[in-house]
Amino acid sequence: MGLPRSEDPGFRIEIDEPVGGPAVIRVRGDLDVVTAPVLDACLAEAVLTGHSVVVDLLYVPFLGCAGLAHSMMPPTGCPSSDAV
Template identity: 55%
Template sequence: MSVDEPVGGPVVIRIIGKIDRSAVPVLGECVSEAIVCGRSLVVDLLDVESVHPSVVSILSAAASRLSEHRCRVMVCCTNELQHQLRQGGFPHSIDCYGTVAEAIRAGLRPHRAASSRSA
């Protein structure tokens, strides 16, 4: 897991492998710190095979808190992982993108009503 904080852009959390129970607290801390920054958040799951079910609640809560700052959460993932997330209750208000570049561009635009994009 790595965190990148480009100047003037959203915070990018990049994860490789799988997010199991032991990785959930680390992800939660990274997301919490991004929320404190008051910037949009890109979560790059393109190289993630599977996620623990609690990831859905972490990202949903982050999206809710960030919307108070007119910011949002964007997720980069494959169609398969997006399907897994949606099956687990992942809200359609969090946009999913096929590339990190698309997500970052979206994070630079003014926040408006979210519409789900297919990875």
Template identity: 45%
Template sequence: MDSTPGPTHTGPGVHLVVDVEKPCAGYALVRVLGDLDVTTAAHLGSRLGECVVDPCTIVLDLREVPFVGCAALSVIDAAADFLHSRGERLVVICGPQARRALAVSGVDRRVAVLSV
């Protein structure tokens, strides 16, 4: 199992950790801790970009994300589009707040969502 601890993205009032784990061939687990907003969305995009170098299904774990803003939703949507174009999937595991953001934005129609 390959695991890449995520660098912490910090700034004034900003703290985000994105860990990437590759438990087996063809899968990547991306765990996120912290708010996903305009100041952290690019960091998420960068970490997702690392995963798509090799063909895989990405499981994006947002259970520890209290807020998902429009910029982050755009990053998630773009990742889903890219994976779909290669016949791959993005699966999102999330709590009620992230689930609502995915639903309101329509991103939930483009990714598999498991709400816990």
């Protein structure tokens, strides 16, 4: 999966795609109005390619309103909320 860039140098997303299991999207750094669209793009790509996804927020020290809103909504382009 392609990885969109963020303006925040402390923010990054790592994607692990184990064989036979769901993709794991590991988020590191603050998840806010600037970085939430990056996660949204990763989730949308995973869903559109038919992958099940686990989002690991263990290393997210700050989850702003925008980050929370993105985590509660289906990714952009997602056909149904069942995919989240």
